[in-house]
Amino acid sequence: MRSLPTGQYIPGHSFLHRLDARAKILCLFILMAAVIGAASLWGYALVLVAIALLVLLSRLPLRSAVAPVRGVYWFLLVIFLMNTLFFGGEDVLASWGIFQIAPAGIKQGFRVVGNVVLILILGNLLTMTTLPTQVTTALASLIKPLKFIGVPTEDVALIISIALHFIPTFMEETELIKMAQIARGARFESRKLSERAASFIPLVVPVFISAFRRADALALAMEARGYRNAKNRTKREKAPLVAGDYCALMVCALICLVQIFLRP
Amino acid sequence: MSKLSSVKRSIITAACIGLCVVLPMAFHAIPNAGTLFSPMHIPVLLAGLICGWSFGLLCGLAGPLLSALITGMPPLAYLPSMLVELAAYGLVCGLMFELVRTEKLYADLYISLVVALLAGRIVAGIAKALLFSAGSYSLAAWTTSYFVLTWPAIVIQLALVPAIVAALMKAKLIPERYPAAA
Amino acid sequence: MAIKIENLSYSYLQPFGEKVEALKNVSCSIADGDFVGIMGHTGCGKTTLLQLLAGLRAPTSGQIYVNGEEINAKGYDKSSLRQTVGVVFQNPEYQLFATTVEKDVAFGLKHSGLSRQEVTARVQWALETMGFDFAKIRSQSPLALSGGEKRRVAIAGVLARKPEILLFDEPIAGLDPYGRENFLRFVGEINQAGTTVLMVSHNMEALAEYTKHLLVLEQGRLIDSGPTREVFVRLKQRKNGAFGQTKAQKIATLLAEVKLPLSSGVVTYADLLSALKQELTGGGRG
Numbered sequence: 223m224r225s226l227p228t229g230q231y232i233p234g235h236s237f238l239h240r241l242d243a244r245a246k247i248l249c250l251f252i253l254m255a256a257v258i259g260a261a262s263l264w265g266y267a268l269v270l271v272a273i274a275l276l277v278l279l280s281r282l283p284l285r286s287a288v289a290p291v292r293g294v295y296w297f298l299l300v301i302f303l304m305n306t307l308f309f310g311g312e313d314v315l316a317s318w319g320i321f322q323i324a325p326a327g328i329k330q331g332f333r334v335v336g337n338v339v340l341i342l343i344l345g346n347l348l349t350m351t352t353l354p355t356q357v358t359t360a361l362a363s364l365i366k367p368l369k370f371i372g373v374p375t376e377d378v379a380l381i382i383s384i385a386l387h388f389i390p391t392f393m394e395e396t397e398l399i400k401m402a403q404i405a406r407g408a409r410f411e412s413r414k415l416s417e418r419a420a421s422f423i424p425l426v427v428p429v430f431i432s433a434f435r436r437a438d439a440l441a442l443a444m445e446a447r448g449y450r451n452a453k454n455r456t457k458r459e460k461a462p463l464v465a466g467d468y469c470a471l472m473v474c475a476l477i478c479l480v481q482i483f484l485r486p
Numbered sequence: 487m488s489k490l491s492s493v494k495r496s497i498i499t500a501a502c503i504g505l506c507v508v509l510p511m512a513f514h515a516i517p518n519a520g521t522l523f524s525p526m527h528i529p530v531l532l533a534g535l536i537c538g539w540s541f542g543l544l545c546g547l548a549g550p551l552l553s554a555l556i557t558g559m560p561p562l563a564y565l566p567s568m569l570v571e572l573a574a575y576g577l578v579c580g581l582m583f584e585l586v587r588t589e590k591l592y593a594d595l596y597i598s599l600v601v602a603l604l605a606g607r608i609v610a611g612i613a614k615a616l617l618f619s620a621g622s623y624s625l626a627a628w629t630t631s632y633f634v635l636t637w638p639a640i641v642i643q644l645a646l647v648p649a650i651v652a653a654l655m656k657a658k659l660i661p662e663r664y665p666a667a668a
Numbered sequence: 669m670a671i672k673i674e675n676l677s678y679s680y681l682q683p684f685g686e687k688v689e690a691l692k693n694v695s696c697s698i699a700d701g702d703f704v705g706i707m708g709h710t711g712c713g714k715t716t717l718l719q720l721l722a723g724l725r726a727p728t729s730g731q732i733y734v735n736g737e738e739i740n741a742k743g744y745d746k747s748s749l750r751q752t753v754g755v756v757f758q759n760p761e762y763q764l765f766a767t768t769v770e771k772d773v774a775f776g777l778k779h780s781g782l783s784r785q786e787v788t789a790r791v792q793w794a795l796e797t798m799g800f801d802f803a804k805i806r807s808q809s810p811l812a813l814s815g816g817e818k819r820r821v822a823i824a825g826v827l828a829r830k831p832e833i834l835l836f837d838e839p840i841a842g843l844d845p846y847g848r849e850n851f852l853r854f855v856g857e858i859n860q861a862g863t864t865v866l867m868v869s870h871n872m873e874a875l876a877e878y879t880k881h882l883l884v885l886e887q888g889r890l891i892d893s894g895p896t897r898e899v900f901v902r903l904k905q906r907k908n909g910a911f912g913q914t915k916a917q918k919i920a921t922l923l924a925e926v927k928l929p930l931s932s933g934v935v936t937y938a939d940l941l942s943a944l945k946q947e948l949t950g951g952g953r954g
Contacts (some may be wrong), residue, residue, distance in 0.1 A: 238526065280742070290558070301766060304627050321546070332660065336941035345554075345561065345565075346561075349554075349558065350557055354555045357553070357555050360825065361551075364521060366589065368651050377496060378544060378548075380496070381496050381497075381499055381500045381503065381544065381548070382500070382503065382548055382552070384496075384497060384500035385499075385500040385501070385503035385504045385507075385548065385552065386504075386512055387551070387555070388500060388501055388504035389504045389507050389508060392501075392504050392507075392508040392513075394506050395762070396508055396509070396511075396512045397512070398511060398757055398762070399757075399762060399763055401719060401722075401724045401755075401757070402755070402757045402760065402762075402763040403763060404724060404750075405722050405724060405753075405754070405755040405757075405774070405826075406750075406754070406755075406763075406825060406826055406829065407747075407750055407774065407776040407777070407779055408775075409779060409827065420645070421644065421645060423643065423645075423649055423765060424763075424765050424775060425512070426509075426525075426528065426650065426764075427649060427650055427653045427765035428763050428765050429505070429508075429509070429512070429766065430505070430529075430532070430650045430653070430654065430763055431653060431654065431657055431659065431762070432500065433501045433502075433505055433760050433765075434501060434654055434659040434660070434845060435655075435657075435659060436501065436604055437494075437498045437500065437501040438497075438499045438659055440492070440497050441491070441493050441494040441496075441498075444497070445491065445492055445493050445494075464527045478576040479943075652767070653765065653811055656809040656811040656812050657811040657812065658812070
């Protein structure tokens with residue numbers, strides 16, 4: 223059987239690798255807020271330096287740390303143009319129909335593209351230094367407070383862990399179904415939309431049926447063993463956060479705070 | 487579909503979340519299929535239809551999140567707006583399917599799907615305008631990204647989702663909605 | 669020569685960069701109209717071999733010739749290969765999707781260029797070959813059939829394309845004894861009619877009774893091949909005698925332990941029976 227894909231995880235022992243996944247996720251959110259909140263040149267300089275330090279700390283090769291940005295530069299160009307052309311503002315430099323180019327628009331374009339690039343790198347740092355399973359268990363424990371507003375967080379955690387368990391099996395089955403249909407003459411390259419839609423049916427319908435069949439079998443087995451809800455399950459004790467984790471959180475919070483003061 | 491037990495709903499939702507990760511990978515090899523057909527939307531819509539709005543909502547949030555973590559698609563930067571869009575699909579689809587009962591399975595399905603697909607796009611547009619790229623997001627950009635570029639996906643989803651629901655009912659993996667009519 | 673394989677190897681990378689060698693340097697050839705069994709433990713590369721033969725994966729190195737043409741050569745028309753080679757994967761019932769049995773079986777004929785009447789005739793022929801009453805089954809949903817029926821419909825879907833070479837991956841796993849016998853008799857019949865058949869199976873009796881030649885794979889290597897009976901006899905002489913023995917062979921071994929040695933050529937129940945008869949009527953030892 224295939225094992226779970228490890229995403230972009232690159233094994234390592236750097237400070238970022240060793241940080242608790244919960245702390246890393248919280249830091250990610252705080253730093254994202256700092257990026258989105260940046261409103262001045264100094265503000266951007268601050269987050270830029272912080273992210274550069276993080277890349278150094280992760281000991282990842284620079285190439286892979288910025289890989290997702292290289293993959294989407296076309297998309298970035300489109301957002302830049304859309305913002306520049308539609309934003310408008312005063313001191314219009316050139317205009318054509320509904321399009322107009324103004325300094326404010328160009329500034330806005332740079333800003334949005336900058337935000338996307340920085341957040342891409344931040345997210346990438348998390349997924350490159352943390353295994354998907356670690357991220358999901360961390361998320362499950364971070365959503366615990368939602369219990370107070372009536373969300374059954376333990377059931378949610380269980381559903382997600384079962385979903386993770388399904389993924390390798392589904393991948394294998396999907397691959398086999400695809401091969402079987404190609405072997406008996408399925409084609410996916412039709413240009414006409416209606417034919418194209420129809421050509422997906424032989425692939426998607428069996429994939430769903432085999433997935434639902436597995437779900438059915440598992441649900442029956444769980445019901446047969448008397449499973450009702452998550453209340454009575456034994457809870458795993460999580461290791462508490464250590465000093466390093468708290469330090470990282472404090473530094474991130476500080477960056478976010480400074481960002482607020484740097485706003486004009 | 488009231489006959490499904492809560493355990494079964496949970497496991498079916500888990501399967502749909504799993505498919506949110508697997509389907510985009512499976513379609514990756516087929517040229518343009520990913521952009522044309524948004525394979526992740528289908529399990530979310532199904533989770534809403536089959537298991538109800540709360541499970542649809544969960545699938546809409548957990549599906550893209552797990553996919554981003556495991557396969558890197560979508561990249562984390564586009565994740566927030568996608569989460570909002572898919573969560574709305576699952577939620578609205580489930581709500582509509584619980585409310586609309588025309589005694590005709592396909593009518594119920596199409597009404598729920600069309601409303602959900604519209605609602606999801608509107609909600610995601612609003613979220614983008616107010617939160618993710620405040621001030622820089624225009625109506626023209628919204629129409630381009632959610633309708634002009636994705637209308638093939640809308641057509642394909644409207645064709646595929648009812649076909650899958652019908653097939654699952656035939657295979658007796660989910661209960662019939664109107665057993666007498668069948 | 670229907671199929672010729674030369675120095676075929678296939679390896680793939682697992683997450684974390686672990687390299688798995690599914691097939692190592694396999695060479696063999698299969699004649700037109702042959703019935704070849706493929707035997708080996710789970711994970712020995714049997715399924716990979718079938719996928720390579722069907723052109724669904726490209727080998728890491730080595731060549732596969734189908735009807736004299738190399739299937740991975742540049743410019744080779746893969747769609748003609750799909751006409752020549754039919755594959756029935758493990759649990760083929762998982763590939764059913766259409767609203768009626770007729771549409772599902774006809775799916776593979778969509779791009780064949782046959783007229784509507786010809787398609788219907790083909791579908792009828794395939795379903796009847798698989799033992800169905802065409803008028804009764806044609807408009808039923810394939811998804812609502814029983815497990816055994818689903819598998820037969822799925823096989824009909826492959827058969828309808830009239831492939832010259834048919835590959836089966838564990839076709840009888842999970843069938844009841846009656847379904848198994850039925851299926852094997854049917855495969856024997858299409859083989860008699862001229863179709864080359866390759867069958868992967870764990871079922872030693874099925875391999876011994878029905879196949880003409882046998883390929884034995886172990887950890888991606890072809891460790892033995894030849895006429896079925898000879899291969900079974902050789903396998904029994906190997907050190908790890910548990911590997912690939914029929915029940916009749918095991919019974920013969922037990923009889924030898926109680927001082928009733930039979931011919932080493934006992935492979936099937938029929939062999940066992942005739943050897944015992946000979947022994948009881950006081951005939952010589954073979």
